[in-house]
Amino acid sequence: MINTMPTMHEPARAIPIIAEADVCVLGGSCTGVFAAVRAARAGRSVVLVEKTNRFGGVATNGLVCIWHNDLDDRYEQQIIAGLSLEVVARLQRRDAVTVRERNPDTRYILNTEELTIELDELVREAGVVPYLHTVFCRAIRDDGGRIEAVLVENKDGRGAIRAKVFIDATGDGDLAKECAVPFSVRADLQPPTTCAKIVGLEGVDMRKFYNQHRSEYGLPEDAGWSCSIPGVGAVRLHAETHCFGANVADARQLTAAEMEGRQHIRGMMDMARRFLPERRAQLCLLALAGSIGTRETRRFQAEHRLTEDEVLHGVRFPDAIANGTYRVDIHYPKGGGHLFKYLDGRQVSTTHHGQEWSRWRPESTDNPLFYQIPYRTMVRRDCPNLIMAGRMIDADPGAFGAIRVMITMNQTGEAAGVAAALAVDGTDTWQIDPLALRARLAAGGSIVL
Numbered sequence: 001m002i003n004t005m006p007t008m009h010e011p012a013r014a015i016p017i018i019a020e021a022d023v024c025v026l027g028g029s030c031t032g033v034f035a036a037v038r039a040a041r042a043g044r045s046v047v048l049v050e051k052t053n054r055f056g057g058v059a060t061n062g063l064v065c066i067w068h069n070d071l072d073d074r075y076e077q078q079i080i081a082g083l084s085l086e087v088v089a090r091l092q093r094r095d096a097v098t099v100r101e102r103n104p105d106t107r108y109i110l111n112t113e114e115l116t117i118e119l120d121e122l123v124r125e126a127g128v129v130p131y132l133h134t135v136f137c138r139a140i141r142d143d144g145g146r147i148e149a150v151l152v153e154n155k156d157g158r159g160a161i162r163a164k165v166f167i168d169a170t171g172d173g174d175l176a177k178e179c180a181v182p183f184s185v186r187a188d189l190q191p192p193t194t195c196a197k198i199v200g201l202e203g204v205d206m207r208k209f210y211n212q213h214r215s216e217y218g219l220p221e222d223a224g225w226s227c228s229i230p231g232v233g234a235v236r237l238h239a240e241t242h243c244f245g246a247n248v249a250d251a252r253q254l255t256a257a258e259m260e261g262r263q264h265i266r267g268m269m270d271m272a273r274r275f276l277p278e279r280r281a282q283l284c285l286l287a288l289a290g291s292i293g294t295r296e297t298r299r300f301q302a303e304h305r306l307t308e309d310e311v312l313h314g315v316r317f318p319d320a321i322a323n324g325t326y327r328v329d330i331h332y333p334k335g336g337g338h339l340f341k342y343l344d345g346r347q348v349s350t351t352h353h354g355q356e357w358s359r360w361r362p363e364s365t366d367n368p369l370f371y372q373i374p375y376r377t378m379v380r381r382d383c384p385n386l387i388m389a390g391r392m393i394d395a396d397p398g399a400f401g402a403i404r405v406m407i408t409m410n411q412t413g414e415a416a417g418v419a420a421a422l423a424v425d426g427t428d429t430w431q432i433d434p435l436a437l438r439a440r441l442a443a444g445g446s447i448v449l
């Protein structure tokens, strides 16, 4: 779309250089934090920039508390470790995680408030220089496409951060967009959701309840999910609705979606008060997500686009930096619900009408037990000191549906951090030797297969 907005000129001015480091990471979800920590543990100086008040991204600000599965599809082989399991172990010491055996959907349920503090500790211990409440806005690049500095804004005003290697872990790819990396935004994006912690709705079939009464509250047909929170039986995390049609990488649409998502929660609470009067005494809206939970926005082009076929057939890559088993999970662009496609050939479509099971391929005894993500999905040869990590990496819609979950994205962060540490000597990020990268990842606790 052509931008027809009127423009004006900002007068040129000198910008203070507020930090210089080997590696600068933009976006402080677990992806970004893990990238920063791995680069720092490799002996590099690291700056980490996050626009909200806390690290963790969707896991903390979005309240989403489930890390799916670190085992293969038969629950036999460990395929994921690294910082994800280090954090799980740290949370276990605080009774802040529930571990479920043989459960591919919800193996780890985390207390996201404890996770917030744990991520602070991790950043502090690694010696990473953190900037919270600081938003990335512009990149300064040389003629060869190398990023010299990024401009950020915070309470002090505008400042520059210089580094040798930059990692974009902003989810929406704000730095990659600034660097003119080609991207697309699909018409049928997986819609975002505002999550809430609510007391008093345990045991209610929310899908049925919501759709029975929603029209009286002007709310759309929908189907979502909820889960318990470790240690507090009465509180559940509710992700019941979607803001359909919203591209939340657009400022106006993001604003509208934030307000619409909260309106959904208000509607659910009003319904519950009216139609579940016996629960009224204990009913309580305990917490609202600090940011709407974003599933999908811009899709960037890298050296390789991971395909649904590669994921569902468990294709192995010589430059694999992450493993996963989470099914293809595509939330419908309207009407609620989702389509799941499993590695064993089953698929299920869930809507508020119920579930419909079928197969995306015939039964076989030769099902892949996990899939992989190659490093090439994170780099481009025309951006020699940029690494992309997290949900912005290059994948087609089906592959994206599978890999977008946190226990998988966390690994892309770790790989970005280790690759950045290697690229500090001036090697282009797309030319990092995959053997060296994989060896360093394994030496730092990641499982490399």
Ligand SMILES: Cc1cc2nc3c(=O)[nH]c(=O)nc-3n(C[C@H](O)[C@H](O)[C@H](O)COP(=O)(O)OP(=O)(O)OC[C@H]3O[C@@H](n4cnc5c(N)ncnc54)[C@H](O)[C@@H]3O)c2cc1C
Binding pocket: 026, 027, 028, 029, 030, 031, 032, 049, 050, 051, 052, 055, 056, 057, 058, 059, 062, 064, 065, 066, 067, 068, 134, 135, 136, 137, 169, 170, 171, 172, 174, 192, 193, 194, 195, 239, 292, 293, 294, 295, 389, 390, 391, 392, 404, 405, 406, 407, 409
């Ligand atoms: C409602 C919902 C439910 C989900 N359920 C699950 C689930 O149960 N389990 C699971 O594993 N996954 C789940 N997912 C998917 C998963 O949460 C996301 O795909 C994953 O968090 C993406 O990680 P990320 O690091 O790429 O991005 P994000 O978590 O979105 O993090 C991006 C970070 O960058 C920061 N940032 C953005 N722009 C800037 C900027 N310009 N300057 C500075 N900082 C910036 C953000 O504040 C944020 O901290 C769910 C997603 C949603 C929305």
